[in-house]
Amino acid sequence: MSFVKHPPCESPLQSASTDEELMQRTLKIVRSRNVTALASGPPEVIAKWKEAGGERILPATPFDPKAGKPTVAELRQMVTSKQVVAFAEVGQQYDGIPANDPRMEPYYALAEELDVPVGIHMGPGPPGATYFFAPDYRMRFSSLLLLEDVLARHPKLRLWAMHAGWPLGDDAIGALYAHPQLYVDIGIIDYAFPRKEFYGYLQRLIDAGFENRIMFGSDEMVWPDALSAAIDSIQNAPSLTPAQKRDILYNNAARFLRLKQ
Numbered sequence: 673m674s675f676v677k678h679p680p681c682e683s684p685l686q687s688a689s690t691d692e693e694l695m696q697r698t699l700k701i702v703r704s705r706n707v708t709a710l711a712s713g714p715p716e717v718i719a720k721w722k723e724a725g726g727e728r729i730l731p732a733t734p735f736d737p738k739a740g741k742p743t744v745a746e747l748r749q750m751v752t753s754k755q756v757v758a759f760a761e762v763g764q765q766y767d768g769i770p771a772n773d774p775r776m777e778p779y780y781a782l783a784e785e786l787d788v789p790v791g792i793h794m795g796p797g798p799p800g801a802t803y804f805f806a807p808d809y810r811m812r813f814s815s816l817l818l819l820e821d822v823l824a825r826h827p828k829l830r831l832w833a834m835h836a837g838w839p840l841g842d843d844a845i846g847a848l849y850a851h852p853q854l855y856v857d858i859g860i861i862d863y864a865f866p867r868k869e870f871y872g873y874l875q876r877l878i879d880a881g882f883e884n885r886i887m888f889g890s891d892e893m894v895w896p897d898a899l900s901a902a903i904d905s906i907q908n909a910p911s912l913t914p915a916q917k918r919d920i921l922y923n924n925a926a927r928f929l930r931l932k933q
Protein backbone atom coordinates (compact mmCIF):
# COMPACT_ATOMS: atom_id res chain seq x y z
CA MET A 673 0.00 0.00 0.00
CA SER A 674 2.74 2.46 -0.95
CA PHE A 675 0.18 5.07 -2.03
CA VAL A 676 -0.74 5.51 1.64
CA LYS A 677 2.73 6.82 2.46
CA HIS A 678 3.38 8.50 -0.88
CA PRO A 679 -0.01 9.59 -2.19
CA PRO A 680 -0.17 10.82 -5.78
CA CYS A 681 -1.47 14.21 -4.65
CA GLU A 682 -0.14 17.76 -4.75
CA SER A 683 -1.30 18.66 -1.25
CA PRO A 684 -1.53 15.55 0.97
CA LEU A 685 -2.94 16.06 4.46
CA GLN A 686 -0.88 15.11 7.49
CA SER A 687 -2.80 13.03 10.03
CA ALA A 688 -2.46 13.51 13.77
CA SER A 689 -0.46 10.81 15.52
CA THR A 690 -2.40 10.77 18.79
CA ASP A 691 -6.01 11.40 19.84
CA GLU A 692 -4.85 14.39 21.88
CA GLU A 693 -3.00 15.93 18.93
CA LEU A 694 -6.05 15.38 16.72
CA MET A 695 -8.23 17.25 19.19
CA GLN A 696 -5.82 20.10 19.85
CA ARG A 697 -5.00 20.73 16.18
CA THR A 698 -8.68 20.59 15.28
CA LEU A 699 -9.73 22.96 18.06
CA LYS A 700 -7.09 25.44 16.95
CA ILE A 701 -8.66 25.53 13.48
CA VAL A 702 -12.17 25.58 14.94
CA ARG A 703 -11.28 28.74 16.86
CA SER A 704 -9.21 30.47 14.20
CA ARG A 705 -11.83 29.94 11.47
CA ASN A 706 -14.82 30.61 13.69
CA VAL A 707 -16.40 27.17 13.42
CA THR A 708 -19.21 25.64 15.42
CA ALA A 709 -18.62 21.94 14.91
CA LEU A 710 -21.05 19.08 15.13
CA ALA A 711 -18.50 16.52 16.30
CA SER A 712 -19.31 12.86 16.23
CA GLY A 713 -17.79 9.94 18.09
CA PRO A 714 -18.19 7.48 20.94
CA PRO A 715 -19.76 9.19 24.00
CA GLU A 716 -16.60 9.10 26.13
CA VAL A 717 -14.47 10.65 23.36
CA ILE A 718 -16.98 13.30 22.48
CA ALA A 719 -17.36 14.31 26.14
CA LYS A 720 -13.64 15.12 26.15
CA TRP A 721 -13.97 17.27 23.04
CA LYS A 722 -16.93 19.09 24.53
CA GLU A 723 -14.98 19.81 27.67
CA ALA A 724 -12.01 21.18 25.70
CA GLY A 725 -14.01 22.98 23.01
CA GLY A 726 -16.95 24.34 24.99
CA GLU A 727 -19.68 26.12 23.05
CA ARG A 728 -18.00 25.48 19.72
CA ILE A 729 -18.54 21.71 19.98
CA LEU A 730 -21.98 20.20 19.42
CA PRO A 731 -21.63 16.61 20.61
CA ALA A 732 -23.12 13.80 18.55
CA THR A 733 -22.96 10.04 18.73
CA PRO A 734 -24.22 7.49 16.22
CA PHE A 735 -26.61 4.64 16.69
CA ASP A 736 -25.46 1.29 15.38
CA PRO A 737 -28.15 -1.09 14.12
CA LYS A 738 -25.66 -3.94 13.68
CA ALA A 739 -24.09 -3.88 17.14
CA GLY A 740 -27.24 -2.70 18.93
CA LYS A 741 -25.02 -0.54 21.15
CA PRO A 742 -25.76 1.97 22.52
CA THR A 743 -29.26 0.69 23.19
CA VAL A 744 -32.33 2.77 22.45
CA ALA A 745 -32.72 3.35 26.20
CA GLU A 746 -29.11 4.51 26.50
CA LEU A 747 -29.49 6.86 23.55
CA ARG A 748 -32.63 8.31 25.09
CA GLN A 749 -30.75 8.95 28.30
CA MET A 750 -27.88 10.65 26.44
CA VAL A 751 -30.32 13.04 24.81
CA THR A 752 -32.33 13.87 27.90
CA SER A 753 -29.13 14.50 29.87
CA LYS A 754 -27.92 16.72 26.99
CA GLN A 755 -24.83 14.59 26.49
CA VAL A 756 -25.56 14.55 22.76
CA VAL A 757 -27.56 16.84 20.50
CA ALA A 758 -27.65 14.62 17.40
CA PHE A 759 -27.33 11.01 16.31
CA ALA A 760 -24.45 10.99 13.82
CA GLU A 761 -22.59 9.70 11.92
CA VAL A 762 -24.62 6.55 11.49
CA GLY A 763 -22.49 4.14 9.43
CA GLN A 764 -25.07 1.57 8.35
CA GLN A 765 -23.88 1.64 4.73
CA TYR A 766 -20.50 0.19 5.77
CA ASP A 767 -22.36 -2.74 7.31
CA GLY A 768 -24.40 -3.40 4.18
CA ILE A 769 -27.56 -2.07 5.83
CA PRO A 770 -29.70 0.16 3.63
CA ALA A 771 -31.19 3.28 5.21
CA ASN A 772 -34.71 1.83 4.98
CA ASP A 773 -33.81 -1.45 6.71
CA PRO A 774 -36.24 -2.45 9.50
CA ARG A 775 -33.29 -2.57 11.93
CA MET A 776 -33.04 1.23 11.66
CA GLU A 777 -36.68 1.69 12.66
CA PRO A 778 -36.46 1.87 16.49
CA TYR A 779 -33.77 4.54 16.22
CA TYR A 780 -35.69 6.65 13.72
CA ALA A 781 -38.75 6.41 15.97
CA LEU A 782 -36.70 7.55 18.96
CA ALA A 783 -35.14 10.45 17.07
CA GLU A 784 -38.54 11.58 15.82
CA GLU A 785 -40.03 11.37 19.29
CA LEU A 786 -37.17 13.31 20.90
CA ASP A 787 -36.83 15.71 17.94
CA VAL A 788 -33.13 14.90 17.56
CA PRO A 789 -31.40 15.37 14.20
CA VAL A 790 -30.03 12.21 12.56
CA GLY A 791 -27.06 12.24 10.17
CA ILE A 792 -26.48 9.07 8.21
CA HIS A 793 -23.71 8.12 5.84
CA MET A 794 -25.02 7.92 2.30
CA GLY A 795 -22.32 8.04 -0.32
CA PRO A 796 -18.67 7.20 -0.83
CA GLY A 797 -16.41 5.27 1.50
CA PRO A 798 -12.69 5.00 0.85
CA PRO A 799 -12.11 3.53 -2.62
CA GLY A 800 -12.10 -0.26 -2.31
CA ALA A 801 -13.52 -0.16 1.23
CA THR A 802 -15.24 -3.48 0.52
CA TYR A 803 -11.86 -5.19 0.12
CA PHE A 804 -9.90 -3.90 3.10
CA PHE A 805 -12.16 -2.90 5.96
CA ALA A 806 -15.88 -3.03 5.26
CA PRO A 807 -16.71 -6.22 3.32
CA ASP A 808 -20.43 -5.40 3.32
CA TYR A 809 -20.10 -1.79 2.07
CA ARG A 810 -22.20 -1.29 -1.06
CA MET A 811 -22.13 1.89 -3.12
CA ARG A 812 -25.72 1.37 -4.31
CA PHE A 813 -26.96 2.16 -0.78
CA SER A 814 -25.93 5.76 -1.49
CA SER A 815 -29.30 6.34 -3.15
CA LEU A 816 -31.26 8.99 -1.28
CA LEU A 817 -34.43 7.40 -2.62
CA LEU A 818 -33.92 4.77 0.10
CA LEU A 819 -35.00 7.52 2.51
CA GLU A 820 -38.45 7.90 1.00
CA ASP A 821 -40.10 5.18 3.08
CA VAL A 822 -38.34 6.41 6.21
CA LEU A 823 -39.44 10.02 5.75
CA ALA A 824 -42.98 8.99 4.89
CA ARG A 825 -43.19 6.88 8.04
CA HIS A 826 -41.58 9.58 10.21
CA PRO A 827 -42.66 12.91 8.76
CA LYS A 828 -41.27 14.89 11.70
CA LEU A 829 -37.86 13.20 11.64
CA ARG A 830 -35.01 15.69 11.10
CA LEU A 831 -32.78 13.65 8.83
CA TRP A 832 -29.75 14.64 6.82
CA ALA A 833 -27.76 12.56 4.36
CA MET A 834 -24.04 12.93 4.84
CA HIS A 835 -21.98 13.19 1.63
CA ALA A 836 -25.17 14.14 -0.22
CA GLY A 837 -25.63 10.72 -1.78
CA TRP A 838 -22.68 11.25 -4.13
CA PRO A 839 -22.49 10.26 -6.95
CA LEU A 840 -26.19 9.48 -7.42
CA GLY A 841 -27.29 13.02 -8.26
CA ASP A 842 -30.57 12.04 -9.90
CA ASP A 843 -31.64 10.14 -6.80
CA ALA A 844 -30.49 12.97 -4.50
CA ILE A 845 -32.41 15.57 -6.49
CA GLY A 846 -35.49 13.35 -6.59
CA ALA A 847 -35.43 12.82 -2.84
CA LEU A 848 -34.78 16.50 -2.05
CA TYR A 849 -37.60 17.51 -4.37
CA ALA A 850 -40.15 15.06 -3.01
CA HIS A 851 -39.25 15.50 0.66
CA PRO A 852 -38.77 19.16 1.57
CA GLN A 853 -37.64 18.33 5.12
CA LEU A 854 -34.56 16.43 3.91
CA TYR A 855 -31.11 18.06 4.11
CA VAL A 856 -27.69 16.92 2.89
CA ASP A 857 -24.10 17.70 3.80
CA ILE A 858 -20.98 17.81 1.68
CA GLY A 859 -18.45 16.26 4.06
CA ILE A 860 -15.50 14.49 2.38
CA ILE A 861 -16.60 15.30 -1.18
CA ASP A 862 -15.67 18.97 -0.58
CA TYR A 863 -11.99 18.33 0.09
CA ALA A 864 -11.01 14.83 -1.00
CA PHE A 865 -12.42 14.76 -4.50
CA PRO A 866 -11.21 16.33 -7.74
CA ARG A 867 -12.39 19.97 -7.75
CA LYS A 868 -14.24 19.63 -11.02
CA GLU A 869 -16.27 16.68 -9.80
CA PHE A 870 -17.15 18.27 -6.46
CA TYR A 871 -18.10 21.65 -7.91
CA GLY A 872 -20.10 19.94 -10.64
CA TYR A 873 -22.06 17.83 -8.16
CA LEU A 874 -22.67 20.78 -5.85
CA GLN A 875 -23.76 22.96 -8.74
CA ARG A 876 -26.19 20.29 -9.91
CA LEU A 877 -27.94 20.30 -6.54
CA ILE A 878 -27.98 24.10 -6.51
CA ASP A 879 -29.26 24.37 -10.08
CA ALA A 880 -32.07 21.98 -9.17
CA GLY A 881 -33.14 24.50 -6.51
CA PHE A 882 -31.72 23.13 -3.26
CA GLU A 883 -29.14 25.69 -2.17
CA ASN A 884 -31.04 26.15 1.10
CA ARG A 885 -30.71 22.48 2.11
CA ILE A 886 -27.01 21.86 1.54
CA MET A 887 -24.94 22.04 4.70
CA PHE A 888 -21.19 22.37 4.99
CA GLY A 889 -19.41 19.33 6.43
CA SER A 890 -15.78 18.40 6.65
CA ASP A 891 -15.61 14.80 7.82
CA GLU A 892 -12.03 15.45 8.84
CA MET A 893 -11.58 12.03 10.50
CA VAL A 894 -7.85 12.00 11.44
CA TRP A 895 -6.77 14.97 9.31
CA PRO A 896 -7.36 18.28 11.13
CA ASP A 897 -6.29 20.33 8.09
CA ALA A 898 -9.14 18.77 6.13
CA LEU A 899 -11.43 21.18 7.98
CA SER A 900 -9.53 24.16 6.60
CA ALA A 901 -9.30 22.62 3.14
CA ALA A 902 -13.05 22.02 3.10
CA ILE A 903 -13.83 25.60 4.16
CA ASP A 904 -11.45 26.88 1.47
CA SER A 905 -13.20 24.84 -1.19
CA ILE A 906 -16.47 26.67 -0.48
CA GLN A 907 -14.94 30.10 0.05
CA ASN A 908 -12.96 29.79 -3.19
CA ALA A 909 -15.73 28.17 -5.24
CA PRO A 910 -15.73 30.01 -8.56
CA SER A 911 -19.45 29.83 -9.31
CA LEU A 912 -21.01 30.42 -5.87
CA THR A 913 -22.37 33.82 -4.91
CA PRO A 914 -21.45 35.28 -1.49
CA ALA A 915 -25.01 34.54 -0.32
CA GLN A 916 -24.79 30.90 -1.44
CA LYS A 917 -21.46 30.50 0.37
CA ARG A 918 -23.00 31.94 3.52
CA ASP A 919 -25.98 29.60 3.26
CA ILE A 920 -23.80 26.52 2.78
CA LEU A 921 -21.23 27.47 5.40
CA TYR A 922 -23.67 28.61 8.05
CA ASN A 923 -27.31 29.52 7.49
CA ASN A 924 -28.58 26.12 6.33
CA ALA A 925 -27.05 24.18 9.21
CA ALA A 926 -28.06 26.84 11.72
CA ARG A 927 -31.67 26.49 10.55
CA PHE A 928 -31.61 22.68 10.43
CA LEU A 929 -29.89 22.26 13.80
CA ARG A 930 -31.86 25.18 15.27
CA LEU A 931 -28.79 27.07 16.46
CA LYS A 932 -29.25 30.59 17.71
CA GLN A 933 -28.80 32.78 14.63
Ligand SMILES: [Zn+2]
Binds near residue numbers: 793794834835
Ligand atom coordinates in the same frame (compact mmCIF):
# COMPACT_ATOMS: atom_id res chain seq x y z
ZN1 LIG B 1 -19.39 9.13 6.08
